[in-house]
Amino acid sequence: MSRQRFQFELAQSAAEIRAYFALRRDIFCEEQGIFTGNDFDDLDPIAYPIVALDKSSSPQSKVVGVVRIYESEPQVWYGGRLGVQPEFRRVGRIGKGLIYKAVTTAHGWGCTKFLATVQLQNVRFFQRQHWHSLAEMDICDRPHHLMEADLNFYPPAVNPRPQLDLGTWLVS
Incomplete structure (x- = not known):
């Protein structure tokens, strides 16, 4: 598979936002059974959705991966x-x-x-990506680790921070 096949970007279009939430619902509600109905929470209105796009899909790209980022306090991101x-x-x-x-x-x-709460089965994967565990915890009755990224491995990207307007993106 070619490296150019996948593109990672902030979700922008209404179609990308719908696909972003649909994939989250499929993974966290249907597959893992962590949430019922949807996984939308009070962090989504302040979070920036990021998608992985499969550019080989036609006629348009397909969302094949998702993550969100948000600032919990000045300069501290999750x-x-x-x-x-x-x-x-x-x-x-x-x-x-x-x-x-x-x-x-x-x-x-x-x-x-930059922090994340990581499900136990994914801790080693994150460690290979230059993260370290700060604490163990249970979230939704499942073992997690609070982990921190080594920012020396992640150079700052130069792209503008868009204004959030998730109210227009959300679909039930």
């Missing part, structure tokens, strides 16, 4: 709701690309600390 469509998980680059896009984007917007 990533969350990282997910990849099951048939693309073995590709190996999508989760890594989403993490890289999330952290470099926040770093470019002034982030000095």
Whole structure:
């Protein structure tokens, strides 16, 4: 598979936003059973959705991975709701690309600390991406680790921080 096949970007169009929430629902509600109905929460209105696009789809790109980032306090950012469509998980680059896009984007917007709560089964993957565990915790009755990215590995991206207007993007 060509590297140019996948593109990582802030979700922009209404179609990308709908696909972003649909994939989150498929992963976190249907597949994992963590939430019922949808996984929308009070962080979504302040979060920036990031998507992995399969550019080989026609006639338009297909959303095959998702993550969100948000600033919890000045210069402290979190990533969350990282997910990849099951048939693309073995590709190996999508989760890594989403993490890289999330952290470099926040770093470019002034982030000095980037955190995530990571499901136990994904901790080793994050460690290979230059993250370290700060604490163990249970979230939704599942074991997680609070992890921090090594910002020395993630150079700040140069892209403008868009104004959030999720109210126009949300679909039930």
